[in-house]
Amino acid sequence: MEETVKHHLLDRVKKNPYVNHLEIDFQEIEEGRVVGRMPLKPEQRQYSGVVHGGVLAAFADTVAGFAAYTMTPTDRDVLTAELKTSFLRAAWGDELVGIGTVVKSGLNLQFAECEIYCDGKLVSKASGTFCVVHSLI
Numbered sequence: 001m002e003e004t005v006k007h008h009l010l011d012r013v014k015k016n017p018y019v020n021h022l023e024i025d026f027q028e029i030e031e032g033r034v035v036g037r038m039p040l041k042p043e044q045r046q047y048s049g050v051v052h053g054g055v056l057a058a059f060a061d062t063v064a065g066f067a068a069y070t071m072t073p074t075d076r077d078v079l080t081a082e083l084k085t086s087f088l089r090a091a092w093g094d095e096l097v098g099i100g101t102v103v104k105s106g107l108n109l110q111f112a113e114c115e116i117y118c119d120g121k122l123v124s125k126a127s128g129t130f131c132v133v134h135s136l137i
Contacts, residue, residue, distance in 0.1 A: 005074060006029050009066075009069060009074075013026060018062075019062055022038055022059065024037070024038045024062060024063075025037050026066065029066075031070050031071060032071050032101060032102040032105065033067060033102070034066050034067045034070060034099075034100045035097065035099050035100075036059075036066070036100070037095055037096070037098075038059050038096045039094065040055075040095060040118075051091035051118070051123075053087055056085065056091065056096070057083065057085045059098055059114075059116060060128075061126070061128060062098075063099070063100035064114040064127070066100060067100030067101055067102050067114070068100075068105070068112045068130040071105040071110060072110070075134075075135050076132050076133060076134060077133050078131065078132055079130065079131045079133055080129075081109070081128075081129045081131045082128060083127075083128040083129075084127050084128070085125075085126040086124065086125050088123055088124055089122070091118035091124070092118065092119070095118070096116055097116070098114050098115070098116045099114065099117075100112055100113070100114045103127075106132075107132065108132050109129055111128070113126065113128075114128075
């Protein structure tokens with residue numbers, strides 16, 4: 001992936017208030033694949049200490065969506081049209097690692113997946129359909 005495109009993508013992510021709120025750090029970015037890390041905070045947990053499912057879904061949506069964004073022309077955006085999240089085991093650790101990959105990239109729709117790991121264990125898998133739209137900014 002060209003460095004100017006990668007810089008443009010990272011710049012857009014840094015301007016996203018919700019991604020900043022979640023403190024997601026994208027460490028690997030290539031066409032159709034990203035890896036992001038997110039620290040976990042006490043307020044993201046259930047009373048038992050397990051990470052809330054909504055946190056996992058939000059992280060998966062962000063990582064899969066950013067993977068889709070890497071396959072999108074820079075004058076366009078992606079919006080989530082559908083997201084399916086499967087919770088495979090409880091997440092108890094201090095950090096989530098998400099690997100987002102594009103399965104099918106099209107002009108109007110993209111289909112991407114995200115696997116989420118906590119302490120090296122797969123805790124969640126999600127798939128999403130993302131609409132390619134004219135840039136919102």
